[in-house]
Amino acid sequence: MKTKNVALWVVQGLLAALFLFAGFVSYSIMSASGEDKPTPRTTSDWPSYGNDPGGMRYARLTTINPGNVSKLKQAWEYRTGDKSNGKRKDSPSTSAFEATPILVGGRLVFCTPFNRVIALDPLIGKELWVFDPHIDLKVFYENQLACRGVSQWMDQAPRPGQRCVTRIFTGTNDGRLIALDATDGQKCQDFGKTGEIDLRDPADIGRRADPNRVGPSCSCAPTCALRGKHRTAPPCRPTPGESGPHHRTPSIPHRRRGC
Numbered sequence: 116m117k118t119k120n121v122a123l124w125v126v127q128g129l130l131a132a133l134f135l136f137a138g139f140v141s142y143s144i145m146s147a148s149g150e151d152k153p154t155p156r157t158t159s160d161w162p163s164y165g166n167d168p169g170g171m172r173y174a175r176l177t178t179i180n181p182g183n184v185s186k187l188k189q190a191w192e193y194r195t196g197d198k199s200n201g202k203r204k205d206s207p208s209t210s211a212f213e214a215t216p217i218l219v220g221g222r223l224v225f226c227t228p229f230n231r232v233i234a235l236d237p238l239i240g241k242e243l244w245v246f247d248p249h250i251d252l253k254v255f256y257e258n259q260l261a262c263r264g265v266s267q268w269m270d271q272a273p274r275p276g277q278r279c280v281t282r283i284f285t286g287t288n289d290g291r292l293i294a295l296d297a298t299d300g301q302k303c304q305d306f307g308k309t310g311e312i313d314l315r316d317p318a319d320i321g322r323r324a325d326p327n328r329v330g331p332s333c334s335c336a337p338t339c340a341l342r343g344k345h346r347t348a349p350p351c352r353p354t355p356g357e358s359g360p361h362h363r364t365p366s367i368p369h370r371r372r373g374c
Contacts, residue, residue: 158237161218164264191240197227199252199260206252210260219267220281220297226262230287234300244300250289260288267297279303290315 165172179187201209210228217224223237232246252260266284273280281297292314294306302310 158221159218161216162267163217164215164266190238193235193240193242195227195231195233197229197231197260199228204253206260208252208254208256208260213261213263215264217265217267222297224265224267224283224297226265226285228260228262230260230262230285232265232283232285232295232300234283234297246285246293246295246300246302248285248287248291248293250287254289256288258288262286262288279305282306286314 159174161174164170166174195212197210198212199206199208199210201207212228214225214227218237221237222234222243224232224234226232229252230248230250232248234243234245235241236243262285267281268284269281270277270279278298278301279294279296282303283295283297283300285293285295287293290313291311292307293311294303295301295310296303304310306312
């Protein structure tokens with residue numbers, strides 16, 4: 116357990132150093148580190164789990180090279196404090212930090228084992244906002260208290276003054292899908308029911324998920340990112356190595372129509 120928590124601190128520190136030098140996509144953000152006037156700075160971007168839609172995990176690290184990589188130093192450290200050894204009555208499940216942070220719009224965003232979502236300043240490690248879904252820690256979770264990461268979606272045709280132009284999506288151990296405003300971490304009230312949908316409720320997903328009908332590359336309940344409404348997925352053929360009928364998740368274009 117100690118090893119996993121140490122890994123969290125190291126990952127955050129290394130990501131801060133890498134994003135500081137990467138420069139493959141630039142975003143101008145404002146410093147809030149105590150100066151009288153915010154100063155513009157530049158950070159890179161890592162918008163999804165594998166960086167690009169194909170999950171290549173590739174970055175054009177033009178500043179970091181074999182000659183200077185050994186000179187990198189930890190830029191900062193952040194501790195979530197969300198950990199459980201499973202030995203307490205009020206928290207019978209063990210925890211594991213398994214999240215891969217994303218970097219979008221100048222914010223380093225990730226989720227904790229207790230399913231809290233945290234946004235940090237990627238250059239100094241300052242906490243920008245925290246969202247707590249308040250999962251029941253007294254429940255024993257078969258897959259531990261864990262969260263693999265969050266996703267982001269950006270509205271390509273926002274209205275003037277619209278909130279939640281960029282949305283952070285997170286799933287919880289108790290079966291909820293929640294949409295957050297990337298700016299301040301508040302729920303997007305127009306998504307589902309006051310910002311979330313219950314993935315265990317047939318009224319929210321259209322039908323109960325049948326584990327015999329869902330394969331590794333398929334999903335039976337694709338959801339509209341703007342409103343949280345269920346979309347019926349067309350059947351798909353099993354990919355090599357899989358068996359049984361499946362429902363593939365269709366690609367959802369970034370537009371309002373149909374939501």
